[in-house]
Amino acid sequence: MVYVLFFVFLAACVAAGSTGGLFPPGKWYEALNKPRWTPPDWVFPVAWGVLYLCIAAAAARVAMLPGAGLAMAFWALQVALNGLWTPVFFGLKRIRLGLVVVCTLWAVVAATMVLLYIQDPFAGLLFVPYLLWVTIASALNFAVMRLNPREAAGPAAA
Amino acid sequence: MVYVLFFVFLAACVAAGSTGGLFPPGKWYEALNKPRWTPPDWVFPVAWGVLYLCIAAAAARVAMLPGAGLAMAFWALQVALNGLWTPVFFGLKRIRLGLVVVCTLWAVVAATMVLLYIQDPFAGLLFVPYLLWVTIASALNFAVMRLNPREAAGPAAA
Numbered sequence: 001m002v003y004v005l006f007f008v009f010l011a012a013c014v015a016a017g018s019t020g021g022l023f024p025p026g027k028w029y030e031a032l033n034k035p036r037w038t039p040p041d042w043v044f045p046v047a048w049g050v051l052y053l054c055i056a057a058a059a060a061r062v063a064m065l066p067g068a069g070l071a072m073a074f075w076a077l078q079v080a081l082n083g084l085w086t087p088v089f090f091g092l093k094r095i096r097l098g099l100v101v102v103c104t105l106w107a108v109v110a111a112t113m114v115l116l117y118i119q120d121p122f123a124g125l126l127f128v129p130y131l132l133w134v135t136i137a138s139a140l141n142f143a144v145m146r147l148n149p150r151e152a153a154g155p156a157a158a
Numbered sequence: 159m160v161y162v163l164f165f166v167f168l169a170a171c172v173a174a175g176s177t178g179g180l181f182p183p184g185k186w187y188e189a190l191n192k193p194r195w196t197p198p199d200w201v202f203p204v205a206w207g208v209l210y211l212c213i214a215a216a217a218a219r220v221a222m223l224p225g226a227g228l229a230m231a232f233w234a235l236q237v238a239l240n241g242l243w244t245p246v247f248f249g250l251k252r253i254r255l256g257l258v259v260v261c262t263l264w265a266v267v268a269a270t271m272v273l274l275y276i277q278d279p280f281a282g283l284l285f286v287p288y289l290l291w292v293t294i295a296s297a298l299n300f301a302v303m304r305l306n307p308r309e310a311a312g313p314a315a316a
Contacts, residue, residue, distance in 0.1 A: 001228070008231035015238035022250060059234070063227030070159070073166035073223055076234040080173035080241055087245040092180060 006060035009075075013043035013052035016083030020048065023090040040139060051130050055079075058126035062119045071115035078112050081105040085137075095152040097143045102138045109134050165220035167233075171210035174241030178206065181248040191305035196298060209288050216284035220277045229273035236270050239263040247299070253310040257299045259293075264292045 025041060059075050062068045081104060089098035103145075109131050116123025145152045183199060197205075217233050220226045239262060247256035267289050275282025303310045 005227055005231050006226070012231070012235040012238040015235065015242055018242065019245065022246065040268055046298040059231070063230055064225065064286075067222065069163055069221030069226070070166070071250070072227075073163050073217070076217070076230070077166055077170040077173065078168040079234050079238045083238055084173055084176065087177065088180065091245060091249050093171070110212050119284055125218055126213055 001064065003062050005063050006056050008125045009063075010056035012079050013056055013082075015054055017048055018092075019083050019086040021044065024085045024145040025090055028093055032144055032151060035140070035143040035147065038143075039136075049131055051133055053081060054126040055064050055130055057122040058116050061123040062116055062127075065119050068119050071112065071119055072085065074108060074112040074115055078105065078108045079109055089141070093151070095141070096147065099138070099141045100143055102134065102141050106131070106138050159222065161217050163221050164214050168210060168214035169223075170237050171214055171240070175206055175236050177241050177244040177249075178203065181244045181250055186251055187248065190309060191303065192303055193298070193301040194251040196277055196301075197294075199273055205291055209291055212284040216274050216281040218244055219281040219284075223277050226277050229270065229277055232266060232270040233274055236263065236266045239266055241297075251309070253299065253303045253306065257296070257303055260292065260296045260299050263294050264289070267292050 055078075059072070062071055081101065085098055085101045085105065087103050088094055099140065112126035113131055115123050117149055171264055215238075216231070220229055239259065242288050243256055243259045243263065246252055246259050267285065271285035271289055
């Protein structure tokens with residue numbers, strides 16, 4: 001059962017993560033000013049691949065435990081928000097709204113991590129790399145907003 | 159607790175449904191050939207508003223029941239897919255890929271409905287209007303694909 005659960009949760013992650021392939025960083029992102037510590041483009045899909053395995057494994061460990069309902073509700077909320085950032089940032093080119101999405105995701109991931117930890121400490125620890133990566137993503141979104149005030153002021157024409 | 163669960167699940171629905179506001183049907187959709195039975199634009203947000211309340215209520219009823227893990231995993235998968243269709247169809251203008259997404263969503267919603275029903279028949283019934291609406295949405299996506307062969311053949315330039 002835990003394998004079935006793992007693959008269903010992983011499918012949810014893949015559905016959310018598919019926006020990363022559908023709305024790739026194009027010339028618009030390339031031309032933006034970015035901080036010196038910006039990871040190269042290839043790091044993002046690799047990082048998300050590893051993270052999605054951890055995120056799905058954490059949910060699969062906890063899903064069948066008694067009283068896991070709230071942790072599962074927050075897990076569903078984080079996966080819905082996870083798929084939202086890429087269409088907002090790369091699709092709509094809305095840097096400020098992207099920051100709102102990624103900061104909301106950060107708070108929800110932190111809450112999910114605590115709720116998972118209460119059910120099963122190892123599941124909570126599986127969310128630590130995710131929280132760290134969303135921290136980096138939030139900092140990057142913030143830095144891009146500060147370094148490109150004109151682009152951040154108004155959404156580019158679609 | 160059931161109210162807290164309801165609002166967290168509803169937040170997940172709102173996150174997925176926000177793509178409907180972010181990628182509204184524009185001139186491109188207006189100009190497409192559509193079947194005579196296409197619902198008017200205003201029906202869609204109203205229908206989704208009611209459906210999201212039912213979808214969140216179904217999850218809140220089931221989340222704390224013992225053995226609800228698989229139903230919760232499929233619930234998370236349907237919410238991740240739910241937010242994907244609008245960016246694909248209205249954002250990328252990819253009609254065929256939209257059909258793949260909405261048909262996958264249909265199958266996942268049907269599976270979630272059965273799993274919810276096993277845990278709590280009323281929760282399963284709360285998913286019936288959702289399945290009916292996704293059936294209509296799939297038929298509409300299919301009809302639009304058939305009625306606009308040129309638009310469906312290749313994605314419009316972004």
